[in-house]
């Protein structure tokens with residue numbers, strides 16, 4: 001028998017040894033080999049099978065720590081994957097990386113009504129947290145379209161915002177305590193429940209919004225609020241953006257802290273929804289802008305009265321053109337469907353999505369420039385615009401109407417004009433791999449240098465999500 005000894009390269013040997021050690025750490029069900037990943041999509045936006053040397057599924061913080069220590073020793077690139085709903089390719093492993101999923105760390109460990117907080121593991125789905133705390137008359141206010149599949153760890157890594165930031169702030173303010181594992185395996189546990197803690201640096205902020213580049217979030221203490229039983233939802237129509245901005249001011253003044261959502265939609269956004277689903281418009285006439293607002297309060301009658309008075313006042317002042325108030329949960333859902341259903345905008349490829357931030361007063365001028373840029377580049381293009389405008393956040397869903405269109409060109413048209421308005425290339429989704437080349441054009445050289453210094457200090461070997469945020 002002739003046996004041909006294959007000379008194994010050093011790197012292959014090291015990888016094999018690492019995979020063996022990882023399998024021993026997390027056990028047979030904790031490691032999915034690369035060939036077992038064929039049925040797993042890379043992300044919601046990238047249907048290609050996940051490419052990775054292996055997908056590691058630790059069951060505990062201790063296992064995450066042991067896994068990272070091994071990867072650190074081997075200088076092995078690691079990508080943490082969550083619910084896969086992030087649209088900037090920020091958590092997409094390559095065939096040379098080890099993927100880690102916290103899908104087996106998905107427990108809600110504790111709900112504490114007295115301290116208005118809960119302790120959750122990072123792999124827990126957002127909707128599960130919302131539903132679990134609701135049973136205690138409590139509210140976890142982070143909410144977004146992907147609530148049914150995104151995870152708390154992903155929400156933290158991207159400092160998720162969504163539809164209630166106006167009232168409750170983004171993830172940065174909703175995390176009271178946090179546990180994270182550094183790339184070398186060190187566990188940093190700051191699982192306090194206190195609203196105020198100025199004992200030194202607020203270290204948890206290092207891991208919120210840094211897109212899995214500085215550490216792996218394993219558990220968190222989340223801030224909860226009383227669940228308000230009275231909710232009012234209305235869709236309001238406007239003939240100009242100036243009216244929308246005036247109404248936002250009036251609504252903040254008259255509705256105070258009960259105002260929880262203010263979602264603005266441009267005419268083409270609503271009309272594409274109505275056309276695609278053959279739905280009837282809530283209004284008799286066409287209007288230039290629409291806003292979905294929601295208030296949440298303790299008293300049904302007072303809540304209703306405040307909204308009706310605000311709408312009447314605005315009508316009397318000529319700020320709004322028309323309004324409909326939802327009279328049932330079904331009507332409320334129909335109004336929210338008009339805002340949240342993205343299928344009409346994303347089904348035709350190519351489509352390009354954006355989450356820019358611009359001061360409200362500058363939105364009409366900025367959107368006008370973007371639309372003109374797009375028309376000039378692609379005469380058949382359509383730009384559907386909506387925004388959590390009270391947060392200065394706009395979303396564009398752009399269909400170039402040209403199968404050969406490239407996103408880099410679209411980026412130029414959308415991001416290019418931001419600087420003159422002091423805008424940001426990302427209000428919500430982060431930088432990921434998609435916006436890296438724009439980071440230096442949007443933030444100063446000094447700011448980016450400081451970000452790099454932090455990365456180097458926490459991850460000297462650069463093993464965590466290599467290439468994400470920075471080239």
Ligand code: ZN
Pocket residue numbers: 162388395428
């Ligand atoms: Zn959004």
